[in-house]
Amino acid sequence: MSHKHAMFILYGIIAGVVAGGFTGWHFGEGAVKVKWIGDLFLDALKMTIVPLVITSIISGIASLGDIRRLGKLGGITLAYYFSTTFIAVAIGLVFVNIIQPGAGLQLSTAHLPDTVAANENAGIGHIFQTMISPNLFDAAAHTKILPIILFSIMFAAALTMLGKPGEVVVSFFDGANKAMLKLIGWIMYMAPIGIFSLVAYRLGKEGGGEAFMNEITAVGWHVATVISGLATHFVFLLMVMFFVAGQGWGYLVGMLRALLTAFGTASSSATLPITMECVRENNINERAARFTLPLGSTINMDGTALYEAAAAMFIAQAYGIELGISAQIIVFITATLAAIGAAGIPEAGLVTMIIVLNAVGLPLEGIGILLAVDWFLDRFRTTINVWGDAVGAAVAHRFMPNDRDAQS
Numbered sequence: 332m333s334h335k336h337a338m339f340i341l342y343g344i345i346a347g348v349v350a351g352g353f354t355g356w357h358f359g360e361g362a363v364k365v366k367w368i369g370d371l372f373l374d375a376l377k378m379t380i381v382p383l384v385i386t387s388i389i390s391g392i393a394s395l396g397d398i399r400r401l402g403k404l405g406g407i408t409l410a411y412y413f414s415t416t417f418i419a420v421a422i423g424l425v426f427v428n429i430i431q432p433g434a435g436l437q438l439s440t441a442h443l444p445d446t447v448a449a450n451e452n453a454g455i456g457h458i459f460q461t462m463i464s465p466n467l468f469d470a471a472a473h474t475k476i477l478p479i480i481l482f483s484i485m486f487a488a489a490l491t492m493l494g495k496p497g498e499v500v501v502s503f504f505d506g507a508n509k510a511m512l513k514l515i516g517w518i519m520y521m522a523p524i525g526i527f528s529l530v531a532y533r534l535g536k537e538g539g540g541e542a543f544m545n546e547i548t549a550v551g552w553h554v555a556t557v558i559s560g561l562a563t564h565f566v567f568l569l570m571v572m573f574f575v576a577g578q579g580w581g582y583l584v585g586m587l588r589a590l591l592t593a594f595g596t597a598s599s600s601a602t603l604p605i606t607m608e609c610v611r612e613n614n615i616n617e618r619a620a621r622f623t624l625p626l627g628s629t630i631n632m633d634g635t636a637l638y639e640a641a642a643a644m645f646i647a648q649a650y651g652i653e654l655g656i657s658a659q660i661i662v663f664i665t666a667t668l669a670a671i672g673a674a675g676i677p678e679a680g681l682v683t684m685i686i687v688l689n690a691v692g693l694p695l696e697g698i699g700i701l702l703a704v705d706w707f708l709d710r711f712r713t714t715i716n717v718w719g720d721a722v723g724a725a726v727a728h729r730f731m732p733n734d735r736d737a738q739s
């Protein structure tokens with residue numbers, strides 16, 4: 332996509348977010364009528380996720396040539412993912428301890444939502460189980476990305492060892508990947524109107540501006556804690572980008588379409604096609620991006636990790652349960668795991684938070700008070716999740732200098 336078209340779409344998306352917010356605020360439930368347009372856009376994006384992930388990873392990894400380079404790329408990527416996620420959780424804990432958003436709150440014992448109640452047994456072992464699926468088609472049908480990623484990595488590694496017959500298959504996936512990127516470029520033209528409708532619908536569903544403000548003020552300190560924590564992490568990632576990845580402001584501007592789409596869809600997975608397109612346009616090494624971005628969209632969730640820690644502590648404070656240093660260390664570890672285990676779909680973090688609450692014996696009913704504003708905070712944490720992935724791709728690019736000239 333040319334720079335002119337990309338900027339045109341960016342302005343369209345900004346207008347879509349503003350107009351969507353205005354429509355949902357003023358028309359309340361009436362704005363729900365535009366939902367179908369947003370669904371069309373989301374479905375079009377989701378349609379591309381599985382073929383995009385498979386073709387990107389296979390062509391990306393196979394083109395690394397030497398399988399040892401995968402080890403290097405994997406090492407850099409995982410080191411970045413873990414270190415930034417740890418910092419995000421630490422920021423969440425510091426903010427929640429300073430602001431004490433739940434102190435003095437009177438809890439109502441709200442009912443658990445069905446999705447959460449059905450997952451009460453979710454545990455750490457479950458996270459590992461989600462990595463392998465006995466049936467790849469089932470995983471694809473349910474957009475379970477992690478098993479598909481793992482399979483694609485192993486398949487690509489096998490291809491690189493086959494010599495000539497392997498090359499034919501790699502060039503097939505390479506062509507298929509290029510076709511997917513073209514198709515995503517077309518879908519992007521739908522983004523402004525799609526995001527308009529997603530924002531208008533979600534705000535309208537809450538009953539419009541006044542009802543929304545009431546919800547926000549009920550747990551205002553919690554909202555303030557999470558948003559200021561996320562803003563701090565955003566600045567931290569900016570610094571990583573400047574100092575470690577060696578990128579400038581242009582990279583942030585170039586990623587805006589993806590960040591606003593993340594805000595509009597509240598889904599890292601649905602945003603993935605657009606994240607890849609933006610990263611590519613910013614001249615990031617494609618081999619690095621094709622590996623790091625699909626993986627990042629499902630396991631690297633800084634915003635979610637920060638949220639899980641802050642929300643769990645908020646619940647403890649609201650119930651008047653004192654959590655000392657050792658309990659907070661457990662929150663630190665489990666919030667990281669819960670974020671890794673969360674799928675890149677709307678409000679997935681709320682479900683995996685059970686892991687954190689169970690680990691320190693907090694009442695699951697506490698999730699009830701977070702529900703009213705979770706959809707709103709989800710948009711901010713998803714934006715940080717996607718930004719974290721984009722910076723991760725830039726870091727991987729920085730440490731793979733030999734590849735820069737050999738882009739496909």
Ligand code: ASP
Binds near residue numbers: 600674677680681713
């Ligand atoms: N919606 C988030 C994402 O897709 C996950 C979550 O925190 O609920 O990245």
